[in-house]
Amino acid sequence: MSIRQTGEFGLISRVVSRLGEPGPAVLLGPGDDAALVVASDGRVVASTDLLVEGRHFRRDWADASDIGRRAAAANLADIAAMGGTATALLVGLCAPADLDAGWAELLAEGLAEEAGLVGASVVGGDMTSGPTLMIAVTALGDLHGLAPVRRDGARPGDLVAMAGRTGYAAAGYTVLSRGFRTPKVLVDAYRRPEVPYAHGPAAGRAGATSMIDVSDGLLADLGHIADASRVHIDVLKDAFVVPDQMRDAALALGVDPYQWLLAGGDDHALAATFPEGAPLPEGWRVIGKVGTGSDVTVDGRPWSGATGWDHFRV
Template sequence: MSIAQTGEFGLISRVVARLGKPGAAVVLGPGDDAAIVVAPDGRVVASTDVLVEGRHFRRDWADAFDIGRRAAAANMADIAAMGATATSLLVALCAPPDLDIGWAEQLAEGLAEESALVGASVVGGDMTASPVLTIAVTALGDLHGLAPVLRSGARPGDIVALAGRTGFAAAGYTVLSRGFRTPKVLVDAYRRPEVPYAHGPAAGRAGATSMIDVSDGLLADLGHIARASHVRIDLLKETFEVPEQMRDAALALGVDPYQWLLAGGDDHALAATFPPDSLLPEGWRVIGSVHEGTGEVTVNGTAWPGAPGWDHFKPASGS
């Protein structure tokens, strides 16, 4: 059955039925003109992201459930990177009328399952017809009394640390783009990121001076911190171990695996800076240091020769 056969309100009913029980932050969920959520901290952290078919996902590469999880993860990772926890999501779905209703239902299930990892809920949104399948998500979050961790707080002498993994999703993208479906660990990483949500607030409590979600590539995203903080960030290449399956895939595909590790996006790791001699929270590891500078990011003291990451207004590439 297609969306056109079901109709807008039939689609809404089917999708809402799959969103699960509202979380503790939800006063009023889907069903009225707007949702009502609580903000105990008195401040609301907000982020939005858009996924467009053919640009951010392909239905022949990932099913609707995984695409739903990716859509939620991309937003909730940004909330975590501020030192906050996501509480609720608003989702807009623009879909071709001939889209199968089951696909939309599975998308809702994926959104709900990923949101549940941090106790968040999908509280509303919008739907409309469109020739291009597009998913827009806005996430709201709570700082729980903490100061937000900005991009502009890094200082010379700070250490640079990473929580989560990099390179896996980019390697999976390259594998899929070359027409393969293995290694499974890489392909699955592209389809469904593993985001270290709890490590964001933990970094805030531990005194992180800056933080960012690694969505477009570690070098590119650390560049945002370097420019906002007016510093130079230097990464140590030897702190990045190439996993065996990634090394084998890189050899087979003729790719430098460090291009995936240092410049690949979509894993949604968290990168942060901490004062020197900080006791890092569990799950964080040192990968570099902060120096005097004017917004550069270097690797072992020199400029990285490849592309630093993803650019949404340039043609897609295998990195």
């Protein structure tokens, strides 16, 4: 059955039925003009992303549930990168009228499943028709009394650390774009990122001086910290081990695997800086050092390839 057949409100009813019970931060969920969400310390962390079919996802590469997981993860990771915990998602959907209503229901399931990993809920949104399939997600979060971890706090002498993994989703994207569906571990990483959500608040509690979600590429995103903090960041290439399946795929496809590891996005690892000598929280590992100056280098030298994704330069 298409969306044209269900109608807007019929589709809303079907989608809402897939969202599950709201979490403890939700006082009023879907069904009214607006939702009501608790922020325990009076501050709300907010982030939004827009995903466009053909630009951010392809329905022949991933099913609706996977796309929902990816759409949610892009926003939930931003909340974690501020040291917060997400509580709610608002979702806007623009879809052609001939889209299968079941696809939208599975999308909602994926959104709710990913949000459930951090105890968040989908609390509302909007739908409209249009020729291009687009998904807009806004995440709300709670700092639970912590100071937000911003991009502008890195200082010379700090250690650069990372939680999570990089390169897997970028390798999966390359594999899919060349018409292959294996290695499965890489393709699955592109379809459903494994985000280290809990490591963001942990870094905030441990005194991280700056932090960012690695969505566009590690070197590019560390560049945002370097620019905001007016420092130089040097990344250690030896801090990254190329997994066997990634190495094999890179050899078969003629790609430098470090281009995936250092400049590939969509895994949503977290990168942060910590004062030298401070114990790192569990799950964080040192990948570089902050110094005086500007820009980002690898082993003391400029990186010769692309550093990450830029929507308006691709």
